[in-house]
Amino acid sequence: MNYAVIIELLSASIRIATPLLLVALGGVISETGGTFAVGVEGMMLGGAFGGAVTVLVTQNILVGLLASMISGVLLAAIVAVATVRFRTDHMVTGLAVNILALGMTSFLLRGLFGGKTPVMVLPTIGTVRIPWLCNLPVAGPILFNEPLMTYLAFFLVIPVHLFLRRTRAGLTLRAVGENPSAAFSVGANPERIRAVAVMVCGAFAGLGGAVLSLQELGTFTDGMTNGRGFLALAAIIVGRWTPFRVMWGCLLIGAASALALNIQGWGLPMSSYVIQMTPYLIALAVLCGIGRKARMPAAIGKAFLRS
């Protein structure tokens, strides 16, 4: 393994971690407020679809990104209404939204274009070389020669961290996730806060999906998220619900995926399907390694009852 391969591998890890990171940041917000984010897989798929179709029609990536966020929020609104208003089980509601998103995107992909899947070759979000910094010896090609949304995703870790740790609203959100009754007794509205947190999560997850369809691949295919939302959920647990640690979790899974992609070209006596399993296996192994040390928000998954 030479220098260029390692640089390429690390750079790819960051690129692959980008959609996971956006989804995971949204998931952290939702779960900090006490709502399990199993629906992020569907919100991500919805965002990938909304972004891709909008760009296909308007050829404008900015509008596409906006549309992806709206798609994510719409799906998240279903989760919010069901879990907050009707107090449904978070896990199963999330799963239902995943199925709905899979069906809707697949149906509309054909239905909106006269019954046949349209050929989608979309303009993609390009790589931006940061002047000066990209010429640094090792860090340059790895960190400062990435697509635009990658910079945004990693930058967003900071505001999300500051929001959760340093603002009043963030404190209230955490209180709602830990003890909604206590938050209620000091004047917060746990139901509304949870609903808003879920919808913000939808916007993040939708954007994560758009990264997949508009930055990574430049097209949309049925079920293209292929479990990335669930990998993001694993990263949240690995990162114990704090943005910076979650970022490392995403990078770990990104590195596993990048290695899996690269290894296929090395002619090792391993089948590509076994290699494709590695991100999932690594996520499972890390989850097992963490074990019971992960302490989730105390009131996660529990409905808030005014009494």
Next chain:
Amino acid sequence: MSASLPTPPEIDRSDQADQSEIPSRVVARNEDADFWRRMLLALLAVSLSFVVAAVPILLSGKNPLLAYWALIRGAFGSVDSIAFALNKSTPYILAGVGVALCFRARVINIGGEGQIAVGGIAASWIALNAPGLPGSVLIPLALLGGGCAGAAWAAIAAGMRLVRGVHEVLGTLLLNFVGLLLVSEVLHGPMGEVGAGFPQSPLFPEQAWLPTLLPGTDLHAGILLALLAVVLCHLVFWHTPFGFRLRLLGSSDAAAAYAGVSVVRSLLSVMLIAGGLAGLAGAVEVLGVHYRLIQGFSGGFGFNAVAIALLASLNPIAVLPAGLFFGFLETGALAMQREIGVPSSLVFVIQGLAMIFVLCALGISLRRQRI
């Protein structure tokens, strides 16, 4: 001393017998009423999801009424289509009844997809590697192998939950992807048919095929297995101590702990049962429908099973109509796509909507009980 005791008042024995009977009769009637109320809610949820699913049909520029009419004709139009739908329902019912038991015990097992996949692999391996065995031995052996493989796959997730505290939702979900890739792996490796254009195994020997029930149609004996599984699970759930423990776990943690129900043992056994049934579903699918292992044969089955269990409001016996509904829905949707070009992925739209509506309806009833 006995003299000082006041003589007990005359008791009208017939009256007492009556009194002690009334509560049990009331309870039975309430449970009955609750069952039918839940079924009605499920029916309403399904109807509502058809209404809402008309919106995307309109968006695609088609007439929803015509689409649904094509769907109904496609599902019930001929003996062949009914046989096809019954075959489709079989794995859904098998996996769905297992999921219902899991959910009742508050174990969110959504790993049906992976469990079905490995069940199919195991059954295929047995069918391909036991030449010369008569069908009466080979078929049960392959079914058993599928069931065991599915149970083992579920046991991995259960073990991770019990030993390392990994939530079973994430464990089963991630294992689904591994299981699906495992099918691709064996088909591109040891079990693949050489020279086939599609990743599939060679055709099984004929004695490994599940017998057909109706001559001239594709209807295979798997539906009888599904029927048996539903009846058995119903009896176990409502009429055995094990079923009682599951019900206790589902209704109240405190009550279950007080009664000494072992959470570990219940979780493990319910996961093994559900995994076994899902594995059996995978075996039935390869032995009864395709007569070979093909890539993606289990597509969406696991999530179907969850939708079905919910629609049955987690009642084992109600999984039967719910599973049949999805089998016929899918058969009809395929015909609808062929005839008037409305994409069959409408099934997933209806499925997701129905799940959400059922969940919301059950949420409301939960709240009413609390007040």
